[in-house]
Amino acid sequence: MILIDEKLPADPLRSEVVLHVRRHLRRALRARRGTSGDLALLFGLSSKQGERLKLHRALEAASPIDAAAELIAAAMRPTPPVITLGHDDEHIARCHAWLRRRKDEERAFDSIIATDLEMLLVLSKARDYATSHTPEAPAGSEIPILIEGETGTGKELLARAIHDIWARERSATHGFHVVQVAGLPPDLINDELFGHVKGAFTGAEKARLGRLEEANGGTLLIDEIGDLPPAAQVRLLRFLQDQKLSRTGENEERSIQVRIVAATWHRLDDDVAQGTFRRDLLHRVRVGWLRLPPLRSRPGMFTDVVPELLRKLGQTAVPPITRSATEALALYDWPGNLRELVGVLRVALSSAGRSTVRLEDLPPHLQRPYLEQPLFRRAPGFLCDEADGQTLSENLVAWRVKEVVASLNAIAPPAGATDASALRDFFASIPDASDEHRAVIQQLERSVDLTREQGRLVAVERTLTKIQRAPGLPQEILRALDAEHKIVTARREATDRDVAALSAATHLNDSPWFKLLSELRQLPVFAKQDPVHLLQGFVPLVQLTAWLAPEVIETVKAFAREGNILDRARQLLRQNGPQLLEAARDTESLEDDSMSEHSEVEALKLPDKRRDWSREHWQGIMKMFPSKAAAARDLGIDVKTISSHLKRHGIKERWTA
Incomplete structure (x- = not known):
């Protein structure tokens, strides 16, 4: 028997997408509505792979999924005999395409623009909830739905689409109704929802239907349900339990059939924890649960969705918006989400007239953060935008690429190799006036400078590579960038050679102080010490020794020519009084002292x-x-x-x- 491994991706969103698609594929296959393409998708295969394995033969079996696993195992001969369902990057891409097709098939979603994985998953779930084809409730029931999301994310638009799907499925002719809760006083909210009879309170000169009764047979969106006062929460809970209500001022109950969709920017779980929203009402309202992602977290929102939004707003120019303007939009946080974005695009269209929307057509608060960036961070937009209607000629491309490369000089070089800097500081602290010692210091200074330049060129290389990988760059721009990248790489390789050659120079290796350091590094007490910390600890010790006994400097240099520098230096230190002896003890105990x-x-x-x-x-x-x-x-x-x-x-x- 072939075992089927239900492996999932590590990312939670991807796992949720895979589970959602698997559920639909399994349901179709069990209902004998599935295809060989469904089997291939379930097992993470392409359609061509499914055809080659003849997965269509599995559709006639009592269990198409098990039969398909047998066919796949017969071809692949896995050891052990386990077939894993799709879960890798290619499978996620196929699930993404499946969700996109499902969205495009539903005309109720025509007014909703979505290309990112999370939003497409929300729409697919909404379609399930609208027709009650979900595990949470039996088919035919009209489940309440809660839509959560920040202001401006399109909650009402989605609620209307859900109503349209449901009404079409049920051939219902009753409409879509909305009651806005936020900002209304408690008594008025009760009256809005449940209505009243004549004489129910002072001023009630005639009876009034509540919004629930008005929406009988249709859908009622309760917008900002998180703002419902406690009394209205209790009455709504009773209505959701049995679909019966009584108007204010009457004892008679009325049966109402209305679909409830609620929307809120609140996190209702947090409101329940704070005691401002009833837990039992949350459970009644949140049978179907949808959470709309904010604009800032939707990948591809500005490259894919903004051009489509502009076309819906009447833009006819090609391209509808320049790349730099799109990048400026993507930098902003958009607290007002789609509502704010649409307002900005309307203003930009008005400024651009019938032309392509450019950076100068955007409001200043969107221009400034973009323009404050160095040019190399704005490179894709700068390289791709048309300049006053000019096409991207070879000369224009070359000039723009040169400008981007010149801006790379603004990349700050790293501080340099820390060990080289520490070694330089150590040698500079030694009061040795010999030409050999000065040559060593110059070599170390050169090493620090070369290392910094090496690090800077590596950063420039990486930045150019990142620019080259930006999507949508024309070939002529890529060719020019590649030529500049080769120039920078050649400079970096030359610097690498200079660093290697300098490291092989003999000045440092011949220095008595370097020999002393080498001996110290071989001692067990220093073997595990970080070299940089070790050198930093030696600097004050050298300064102290030179101050207390200047003749020690020349003596250590003499010892270096005979070897065993450390033993000879210890003997000398013991002969120079208790202060130097104290320093010697500190030196031998660096592991227990400043080094740790x-x-x-x-x-x-x-x-x-x-x-x-x-x-x-x-x-x-x-x-x-x-x-x-x-x-x-x-x-x-x-x-x-x-x-x-x-x-x-x-x-x-x-x-x-």
Whole structure:
């Protein structure tokens, strides 16, 4: 028997899309309405692959899906015998196309422009809910639907489309009604929804139908249901339970058949948690649940949807909008979503007249963020836009590409190799006036500069590659960019060679100070130390030694010619008094001192305020640090303060001797 693996993509949205499409394919196949193409899509195969495997033969089996798995296994001979359903990138692309076809087949969605995966999934679910073909409710029932989404995302437009699909399926002639809740006082909301009889309250001179009764046989959209007051929530809940209501001021109940669609910008789960919305009402309203994504999270919104919106608004120019204007639109956050976007496009069309909408036709608050970017970030639009109606001639393309490349000089070079900078700082701290030492410092300065240039050219290369990968660039632009990319690559490769050649120079390797560092790096205590931190720790030690005993500098240089620099230096340090001996101890204990100061202090778990340090904390400090000077340096306090705290806690100083 062949096992079927129901593997899903890692991304939650993609997983939801795959499950949605699988459900539809399985339903069609079980109902004997499926095709060999459905089987191929289910198993992540192309139509041609399905034809080659003769999947149409599986349609006659009692279980077409199991039979198709057998056919696929016979051709592929998997070990173990497991066939995995579609879930990879190619399968997601086929599911995307399936959702797009399903949207295009439904004329009720003609007024809704959508190309991105998430919005197409929402529309496919809406079509299911409209006809009640969902697992949540049996066919034939009119399930309540909740549409959540930020302001301006098109909630009412989607609700109207759902009504149109439902009305067509049921051959209903009753209309689509809307009641807007936000901004109305509680009493008026109750009256809007449920109506009243004559004399129900002062001023009720005649009876009035509520919106629920007016919509009998049709659909009622309760817009901003999250703003319903508590009393109206209770009455709406009772109505949803049995489709019966009574007007204000009467005892008689009336049976009403109305489909409820609710919309809100609220997250009703949050409102339930805060106690402003009834949990039982949420469960009644949210049988079908749709959440419209905001404009800023919809991929392809500005490249695919904006041109279509412009055409719907009457734009006839080709192209309808320049690339730079489209990119400027994409930079904005759009808190008002589609409603705000349509308003901006109307103004832009008015400014452009019958011409292509350009950057200058957009409002200033959209122009400025785009123009504040360096030219290389605006490169795709700058390269593609027509200039005062000119076509993109070879000369114009070459000029624009040169301008983009020139703007790449604005890319700040990196700080340079950290190890080279630290090595340079170490050598610069040594008071050695010899020509050899100056040559080493110059070599290190050159190394830092070359490394920075190397990093800058790498960044320029990557930026050019990113520009080349921008979708929709004409071939003449791509050719010009490729030529410039090769020039930059050649410069970067030459810099690589210069860096390698400089690294092989003999000045550094012949330096006695470099030999000393090499010996230190071989010691077990320093073997695992980060080289940069090690060098940074040596700089103050060298400065201290040069200040206390300047003759040591020349002595260490002499030792370098004979080898065993470290042993000889230690002997010299022990002969130069207790201060140098203290420095020697600090040098040998760098692993327990400044090289690991962050781990030392963290290990002690000291309170933030020094006055809260206990006797145990100070005893821990005594054990942790090899000297009072080391403790003072790492803890950021002076030695006298340490002594006073130890005395206060009655701790004998181990460092006194």
